[in-house]
Amino acid sequence: MLQIHQPLVPICKNRTMKLILLLLTAFLALICNGQQTNKDDFLLSVSPIIDKTSKVNNLIINALTDFLNTKNYSLIENKNWVRSDFEKYVYPYLDIYTIENSKFGKGFYKPTLVEIIPTEKTNQKIIKIAFIGHNSETQELQLKTIYNVIANINQDTILFSRYLDHATEKWHIVNKNSLTYKISPNKTTNKTQIAQQQIDIKHICKFLKCDAIPITYYSCINPKELFEIKGFDYTPMMYIDKTGGLADYGNIIFSGNNAEIYTHEIVHIYTSKLFPKIDKFIDEGLATYMAGSGKFDYKWHRNKLDKFLTENPNYNLAEHTDAYERIYFESETSIPYLTSALILERTLRIYGKDKLLDLLKSEKDLWTSLEIVGVTKENINTELRKEVKLPLTPVW
Numbered sequence: 001m002l003q004i005h006q007p008l009v010p011i012c013k014n015r016t017m018k019l020i021l022l023l024l025t026a027f028l029a030l031i032c033n034g035q036q037t038n039k040d041d042f043l044l045s046v047s048p049i050i051d052k053t054s055k056v057n058n059l060i061i062n063a064l065t066d067f068l069n070t071k072n073y074s075l076i077e078n079k080n081w082v083r084s085d086f087e088k089y090v091y092p093y094l095d096i097y098t099i100e101n102s103k104f105g106k107g108f109y110k111p112t113l114v115e116i117i118p119t120e121k122t123n124q125k126i127i128k129i130a131f132i133g134h135n136s137e138t139q140e141l142q143l144k145t146i147y148n149v150i151a152n153i154n155q156d157t158i159l160f161s162r163y164l165d166h167a168t169e170k171w172h173i174v175n176k177n178s179l180t181y182k183i184s185p186n187k188t189t190n191k192t193q194i195a196q197q198q199i200d201i202k203h204i205c206k207f208l209k210c211d212a213i214p215i216t217y218y219s220c221i222n223p224k225e226l227f228e229i230k231g232f233d234y235t236p237m238m239y240i241d242k243t244g245g246l247a248d249y250g251n252i253i254f255s256g257n258n259a260e261i262y263t264h265e266i267v268h269i270y271t272s273k274l275f276p277k278i279d280k281f282i283d284e285g286l287a288t289y290m291a292g293s294g295k296f297d298y299k300w301h302r303n304k305l306d307k308f309l310t311e312n313p314n315y316n317l318a319e320h321t322d323a324y325e326r327i328y329f330e331s332e333t334s335i336p337y338l339t340s341a342l343i344l345e346r347t348l349r350i351y352g353k354d355k356l357l358d359l360l361k362s363e364k365d366l367w368t369s370l371e372i373v374g375v376t377k378e379n380i381n382t383e384l385r386k387e388v389k390l391p392l393t394p395v396w
């Protein structure tokens, strides 16, 4: 899974566009004009390039103001958002939920309506919103993101919807059993990978004793394209990793790996449905045990873990069970992911599959759950250091 960071990026370091500079100038002008606002007051800046004499534009500005004012109250409903999106995507505007908040305070990043762009459909326009913060101590402007949504115009009513459908309207669709691929026009479809993915899904279903789950698989060439179809023109996350992807609500896989196979993320879709309360540590361990992580399979990572544990005899495995703690060995191997995967392998080897399924189903806290498979804070270091020296017990 992509590690999602949201670092603050000073504007001077960004890949800037003239447009952003224009925006920032407009934004700064607003601040300097002495429009002193209460911390709780909401201010939607509107770029001077938007024609404010247009009736439709005014409707959009009003609806957007209302949406931005209310979106943080609920992820599951908003009167300015198309209802069917909540069924399809569950949390359709999760990407910009509470995006205004930062370590500098609630509402630090202020929205600016940057552009209203026509589409081929007369009743749909692309709305570009920038979230920019002004640090009054350093006088720096900080760009958080530029994000697109679709405005759907129906007479005097404006309803927003997710950008994803518009962005992938012309993508190549391939249906293969439970998977619906939407494949970037920037790549050619890899039929071998599609067939291999089917085999892996059969293994997952057999192992977890379940039916196949219908999944929409967006196949992007890289994380930058992935974030673009999600609606981002800019987010620092676009440039953190060269590969990666994520499983999203609504049974969606976003792959940024230029590939039609992504078993690790598909495992996450299954676990989120079958074991909604699964501990993230166990969840990542299972996905890694079944399908590796990043570019490499489990066996490869397991050898790296062995090397890591040999080089770090005092590393305490019990203290690092936050799945997303960034402890990487030789930059590719997440030690928490591998710790968990090895616990699951040991469980399968000693106790068998049913006990492993019990562990996945457990809704207790992590260490209470691990007790049922004989792992405690006291013995984890000796047990796993022994386990890693044994031949690999394959998951299937």
Ligand SMILES: [Zn+2]
Pocket (backbone or CB within 6 Å): 001, 264, 265, 268, 284, 287
């Ligand atoms: Zn993962």
